[in-house]
Amino acid sequence: MSTPSWQEQVADKRRRLQEAIPKEWLITPPPDDKLYRMDIPETCGILTSRELEITNTADVAVLLQKLATSEWSSVEVTTAFCKRAIIAHQLVNCLAEVFFDRALRRAAELDEYLVQHGTVIGPLHGLPISLKDQFPIKGLETTMGYAAWIGKFATEDAALVQLLDECGAILYVRTNVPQTLMWAETYNNVFGRTMHPHNINYTSGGSSGGESALIALHGSLLGAGSDIGGSIRIPSHFCGVFGFKPSCYRLPSYGIVNSLDGQETIPTSIGPMSASLSGIKVFMQAILSRQPWRKDPNTIRAPWDQDAYALKEHGNGQKLCFGILWNDGIMIPQPPIRRALEEVKRALEQAGHTCIDWIPLKHGELVANARSIWLSDGGADYKEALVSGEHLINSMNPDADPLDVPVFRRPRDPLSSFQVWKLSKERRKLRKAYLDQWESTKAVTGTGRPIDALICPAAPYPAVRHGQTRSSFYTIPWNTLNYPSLVIPVTKVVPSLDTKPERHEFLSVDDEAVYNMYDSERCSGLPVGLQLIGQAYQEEVVLAIGEIVTEALRAKST
Known part of the structure; x- marks a missing residue:
């Protein structure tokens, strides 16, 4: 028999994905001119009133409580999210893998455990959690958008998958990514393009773009993504969800499939994305409670730090001082982004905190350093993944000529080890310079300490x-610096407020x-989020301050 072409392999993979969808969950496809898709899960008739109540419960902590008290069973919650995930997929093409039978079997086991023991099996008991298409699950393919990886079935679970299972989570879908991952949009030759649920002519972001679109549509409330240059934060901002990039090696990455695998100078960070900030916190606490360093040799031995979360070194959360970066000296943000910054500043000041202007330091150099490190292989990593003959995608533009290779996608000459060492030395100096600037703000904050975030x-x-x-x-510098970053939804584009100067x-x-690309009418209603940054390995501090910021925004809006 002849070996199937990559196009034939893709056709087979798409067929198998489609056949895994229960026919009774199929909806009438919305017309192409129905750009806004957020309302369709409520009106398509697939979800019962009970399932709508379950999936519309944005607060993950509330859902976990209802599961723990048997108000909602694991089976009915899992069924509801499986159905809503399929609806979301039909609206924006966000899924890469579905495995509902094993999810429902696991849910039944958890319900039985709760009946027999009167307690939950772990902190994520019964909670459906989605995964970016990077986390292998034994017996399933993880293609990561590469045709050549179709048919490669995992022989073991990734470390994070093992820990989620121990915590009682129910895994049921994996979500779409861009080919090579190194894009802020989501499109590949295997599964196609993921669209934005607020406007399908717009991108949901990348590389965790399938994840952000799914969570925005409440096909999931909590998922796992990855971030090497903005891959959690950009899609979270675009789609109006919470997303968290911890410092590298705080959460386990062992066993994942990845681009630039083996490059550990500026590595991938694993982190959660959620419809609620409580989901981010629950995820972090749950995984850290299982001592992930016992499954991943790179994960640092750092359990959840309750003192840090209590902000004991930050005035116990009282009278904080924030730095605000209005622009990075390279690109001035469009009006909705500027307004979001102004709204957050006003909300924090009304809550009794202070804000000072942050002067960007060497952001262009931070980005250039990271990109040079990532491209130091001369494109060898991508070539190795395209052995099927599949072409490298050089543009996310639907109308692009596939033979036209933009300058930024042309491979650079590979660097020697010594040249990479020099880049590492440069990165070390950049980190020290940024640390010194952060520490120097102690003289102007009025709190006796540097800015808190x-x-x-x-x-x-x-x-x-x-x-x-x-x-x-706006995202790569924090990877170069290894600073944790939390994206918080703030507002939406309002044309009357966000006029073009x-x-x-x-x-x-x-x-x-x-x-030139800004058009307030065209992007009306699109979500706007901001990043909250802390210093390296201050994850608990960032999450606690994130709660303060979200509460200040909530108080201001009431």
């Missing part, structure tokens, strides 16, 4: 049309492009 855009724009994202200048001078070519 930094607030900045996650991108210079809300979600953009497919193929229009620019370089991730007149500008004739620009900081860069990218700055001018960002200015």
Whole structure:
């Protein structure tokens, strides 16, 4: 027999994904001119009133409590999210793998355990959790959007999958990613393009774009993503969900499939995405409670630090001082992003905190350093993954000529080990310079300590049309610095408030492009989030301060 072509392999994979969808969960496809898809899960008739109540419960802590008290069974909760995930997939093409039979078997086991023992099996008991298509599960494929990886079935679970299982989570879907992962949009030759649920002409972000779209539509309340340059934070900001990039090696990455696998100078961070901040906290606490360093040799031995979460070194959370980065000196954010920063500043000041302006330091150098490190293989990693003959995607623009290779996608000459060492030395100096600037703010905060956290855009724009994202200048620096970053939804685009200012001078070519692409009417209603940044390995501090920021925003809006 001849070996199937990559196109035939893709066709077979898509067929198997479609056949895994129960026929009774199929909906009438919305017309192409139905751009806004957020309302369809409520109106399509597939979900019962009980299932709508379950899946509309955004607060993960509330859902876990109802599961623990048997108010809702694991089977009915899992069924509800399986159904809603399939509805979401039909609306925005966000899934790469579904495995509902094993999920429902696990749910039944957990219900039986609760009856027999009168207690939950772990902190995530009965909670359906989605996974980005990077986390192998024994017996399933993890293609990560590569045709050549179709048919490769995992022989063991990734470390995070093992820990989620120990915590009582129910795994039921994996979500779509861009080919190579190194995009702020989501499209590949295997599963196609994931769209934004608020407007399908816009991108949901990347590389965790399937995850963000699914969570926005409440096909999941909590999922696991990964981030090497913005891959959790950009899609979270675009789709209006919470997303958290911890410092690298705080959560386990052992066993995942990945691009640039083996590159550990600026590595991938594993982190949660959720419809609620409680979901982010629950995920972090649950995984850390299982001592992940016993399954991943790279994971640091750092259990959940309750003193740090109580902000004991940050005035116990009273009268905090925030730095605000209004722009990075490279691209000035569009009006909705600026307004979000202003709203957060006003809310924090009304809550009794203070804010100071943050002057960007070497952000262009931080980005250049990271990109040089990631591209140091001269494209060998991508070539190895394309052995099936599948072409490398060089543009996310649906109308792009596949033979046209933009300058930024042309492979660089590979670097020697010594050249990579020099980049590592440069990164070390950049980290020291940023640390010194952070510490120097002690002289101006009025609290006797440096700023407690930094607030900045996650991108210079809300979600953009497919193929229009620019370089991730607002997220990459925090990977280079290894700082944890939490994306918090703040507002939505309001054309009457977010009018386009007149500008004739620009900081860069990218700055001018960002200015010219803004159209307040076209992006009306799109979500806007911001990043909350802390220093390296201060995950608990960032999450606790995140609660303060969200509460300040909530108090201001009431």
